[in-house]
Amino acid sequence: MTKKADIIVIGAGPGGLTAALYASRSNLSVIILDRGIYGGQMNNTAAIENYPGFKSVLGPDLAQKMYDGATQFGAEYAYGNVTGIKDNGDVKLISTDDGDYEAKAVVIATGAEHRKLEIPGENDYSGRGVSYCAVCDGAFFKNxxxxxxxxxxxxxxxxxxxxxLASKVTIIHRRDQLRAQKIMQDRAFANPKVNFIWNANTEEIxxxxxxxxGVRYTDKVSGEAHTLPASGVFIYVGxxxxxxxxxxxxxxxxxxxxxxxxxxxxxxxxxFAIGDVRQKDLRQITTSVGDGGMAGQQAYAYIQDLAAKDKETIS
Structure with a gap:
């Protein structure tokens, strides 16, 4: 049976939860669909140091606080792996593996995922030393x-x-300088346990x-191949x-x-669309929250316009 709501929010990260908060606070019925636990990537972050109001907060704790706020005015959370959206004008049909939903407005907040290197050994050793989340798996590599x-x-x-946690961390980068924020670079350069390999193409795990x-890489300047011993490889290439x-x-x-x-x-x-899924320069919790507030309010305004048009048609 098709479930109905005024607004369907697809994704329960910080942006999606904020959109649900604003929309439900406007007395709209809201269903939040997600294929995983609410909070998104916040659940994989040990400490968040750049969210206003907190000097430092654990990612899962912030996720729980946002969820509690998002559902306090009646927004519902449901599991849903969305497979498509059909635009039927004033009604949107959202298809999932567990059934269909209808809504007057939809907020897409599905986020993004880590890009793979697509090199030999990456898939073979996924979960056996290859990881895309240090907070999730770092403890396995203590010392x-x-x-x-x-x-x-x-x-x-x-x-x-x-x-x-580790005895030594080697950052392998294909360029001769980092692209990270200056404050993060300074911390890394000052840490005696963090080392760097520059101008290197990672060829195989x-x-x-x-x-x-270990990791096999090629020096882009000399063309020489090298092997770096390592018990774990953490990949962050986009x-x-x-x-x-x-x-x-x-x-x-x-x-x-x-x-x-x-x-x-x-x-x-x-x-509407918000957060990391958008075409934008900065993808942070704060920007997702801002997007979510705007989308929740704009979705409310859109539904109000639909109601006004219905009244005009009847009259």
Whole structure:
């Protein structure tokens, strides 16, 4: 049986939870759909130091606080792996593995996922030394040597986290300088347990029958191949938008990000998008929360306009 709500929010990360809070506080019925636990990537973050109101807060704790706030005015949370959205004008049909939903407006907050290197050994040793989440798996490598692939904010932040556990952290970067924020770079350079390999292409993740044993990389300057011993490899080379279910709507750019205006509206009336799934420069909890507040309010305004048009038609 098709379930109905005024607004369906797809994704229960910080943006989706904030959109649900604003929409339900406006006395709209809201269902939040997610294929995992509410809170999204916050659940994989040990300490969040850049969210206003907290000097430092545990990621899972902030996720719980946001969820409690989002559901206090009646918003419901449900498991749902969304497979598509059909635009029927004033009604949107949302398809999931567990059934269909109808809504007057939809907020897409599906976020993004870590990009893979697509090199030999990466899939073979996934869960056996290859990881994309230091907070999730770092404890398995206490007092061991690990490698981090990448040079952006995530790579450096996770490298610093790993330095609290591992005996040595080596960041392998394909360029000759980091792309991370200056404050994170300074912390990494000052940490005696964090080392760097520059101008390096990671070619293969090595291992035995059970686990990772190292990384093979090529020096881009000399062309020489090298092997770095490592018990774990943490990969942070970018992210991809989780938008495969929305390709038929015509709201994506060439890279798969959702295109919106400043009010979080896509080109399809009644469909909004927020957070990491959007075409934007900064992907942070704070920006997702801001997007969510805007989308919740704009979805309310959109539904009010629909109601006004219905009254005009009847009269």
């Amino acid at each position: 061991r040597e690990v490698a981090v692939i990448g040079g952006g904010d995530s790579a450096v932040e996770e490298g610093l986290y790993l330095a609290q 090595l291992g035995d029958d059970q686990k990772v044993t 992210i991809n938008a989780l938008t495969d279910s929305f390709t038929d709507l015509g709201i994506l750019d060439d890279a798969g990000w959702v295109v919106t205006d400043d009010h979080m509206r896509t080109k399809v009336p009644g469909i």
